[in-house]
Structures are given as structure tokens and as C-alpha cells.
Amino acid sequence: MSLVNMTDMLKQAEEKNYAVGSFSVLNMEMIIGTIKAAEELKSPVMLQIAEGRLGYAPLALIGPMMLSAARAASVPVAVHLDHGLRVPTIKYALDLGFTSVMYDGSKVSLQDNIETTKQVIRLAWQYGATAEAEIGKVGGSEDGSEDLELMATPVEDAQRFYEETKVDALAVAIGNAHGVYKSAPQLQFDRLAKLDKVVGTALVLHGGSGITVEDFRKCIDLGIRKINVMTAALNRITAETKILAKEKPDFNYYDYTQCAVNAVYQNTKEHILAFRSENKA
Ligand code: 13P
Numbered sequence: 001m002s003l004v005n006m007t008d009m010l011k012q013a014e015e016k017n018y019a020v021g022s023f024s025v026l027n028m029e030m031i032i033g034t035i036k037a038a039e040e041l042k043s044p045v046m047l048q049i050a051e052g053r054l055g056y057a058p059l060a061l062i063g064p065m066m067l068s069a070a071r072a073a074s075v076p077v078a079v080h081l082d083h084g085l086r087v088p089t090i091k092y093a094l095d096l097g098f099t100s101v102m103y104d105g106s107k108v109s110l111q112d113n114i115e116t117t118k119q120v121i122r123l124a125w126q127y128g129a130t131a132e133a134e135i136g137k138v139g140g141s142e143d144g145s146e147d148l149e150l151m152a153t154p155v156e157d158a159q160r161f162y163e164e165t166k167v168d169a170l171a172v173a174i175g176n177a178h179g180v181y182k183s184a185p186q187l188q189f190d191r192l193a194k195l196d197k198v199v200g201t202a203l204v205l206h207g208g209s210g211i212t213v214e215d216f217r218k219c220i221d222l223g224i225r226k227i228n229v230m231t232a233a234l235n236r237i238t239a240e241t242k243i244l245a246k247e248k249p250d251f252n253y254y255d256y257t258q259c260a261v262n263a264v265y266q267n268t269k270e271h272i273l274a275f276r277s278e279n280k281a
Pocket of ligand 1: 024050082083177178179180205206207208209228229230231232
């Protein structure tokens, strides 16, 4: 159990037709709440932080905490650098002991994305870690910037990308977006079905917050094996804190941190059940 890379997790998810939740964490409360839910539901899980969030939670501090939590967990936990943008950051995460890294080349040319992804895969594999890449452009922004453009993943590009890189997991853009959806997401299931046929590895769905259980299940049935979730947890913390403030106006810091742990725990549980990964640890 405990700290693992994505290989067996995603293989089993493929065999039993479910997806592993990759939950973003920014502090200790979010780590505790995520692991508590995974242990209770006996689910494999991933803890992740994106390079764009490291100004808020430095990797030298949050990284060892994520790794300690994974090692102590009674379920398999992969610790993942989400949306790695620079090779030195990716290498630093691997040096710390991260078991999985993502290189996000969605803003560079296909050829440059392929070249850097190959470099990142070689590096990750040297550490016994796994690598994820992205092709096409998921809408919204993981780092809070204003780049809202979405470019659905071209099927032929994904096929070439996979054949040339043999990446462990590939994030695709099928109408999904990071952050809060302004209107109900219109996922392109026909595109996903075609991508699953030509890409011989696990497909990843970013922008998990705000997608319905029904749509999650359709995506899983069409080959999605890892689903990233962040905004739903943050919004849940905010909502629960407002309730706490209303019910207990003189709440103290301990009340608040417990409230945050519980909000993340509830949110993670709901997503694990939606992804059908309970009792798979
Ligand atoms: P959400 O914030 O929309 O859940 O997306 C998270 C994500 O995809 C992180 O990579």
C-alpha cells in the first residue's frame, strides 16, 4: 500500500472500469481530508499540486507533507506534480520523491510538446516515477491566469503524440475546463471515444469540478482513468466556513481547520463514489 506511482493504479482502473481521483491539495487540512476519505472508502487516490500553485504552497514544504501522508496511508497513494511547466521544477519534485509528474506542453507547438514530454518521461522513469502529458488545451486556467481558450484535442495529433512518446497518461480536452463552469459543460463524448481508440494509454480528464456524476460515468466508460479535482474542494471549504460562521459566530481557528478538513473529506468521498473507485484499494 501507501506511496506508489500511477502504473498499477491506472492498469487496475482500466481492468475494472473506474477512474482514480487526483485531488489537488494546498495545505495540511486538504491532505488530511483527502486521505481520510480514501482510507474510509478503501480507494486508491492521487494527491497533486500544480506548479502554478507553488507560490502559495512552496514545494519544499508541501511536497514532503504529501509524501509523508502517502507513506502512512492504508491505501495506495500516488504523489503527483500537476501541470509542470519547467523541467527544473519537475526534476525537483522527482528529487523530493514524487512518484508522478505532469509536463503541460499545451501552450507550445505539438513538436516541442513531444520533445519535452520525451525528456520528462525519460527523467521520470529514471526515478521509477510515471509521467502525464496534455494535448489540446483544457479550457479555463489551472494557475489563475485569464487564458480561457479551449482547443479540443485533435484525434490525429493525439495518436502521433502517443506513438512518439509512449507517455503513461494523457490529458485530453473534450469540452472540459478548469475552474467553475459558466454554463453546464458540453463534453464531446464522440471525440473521447475516438481518442480512446488511438491512444494506447490511460486518458485523463482535467477540470473535474462541476461535471455531473452521469457525465463522469460516461467518460469512464469511454476510457478516462484519472480525473483531476480542485475547485470543488476549495468551494466546499468556503461554503462550509460560511455555515460555521453563521452557526457559531465566535468560532476559533481550530473550529475553522476542522471545518476545512471535513469539507475536503466530504468532497473527496463524493467524487470517489462518482468515479467508482471505492473498495478498489
Ligand atoms: P478543477 O479545478 O476544475 O476541478 O480542475 C482541476 C484540475 O484539472 C487540476 O489539474
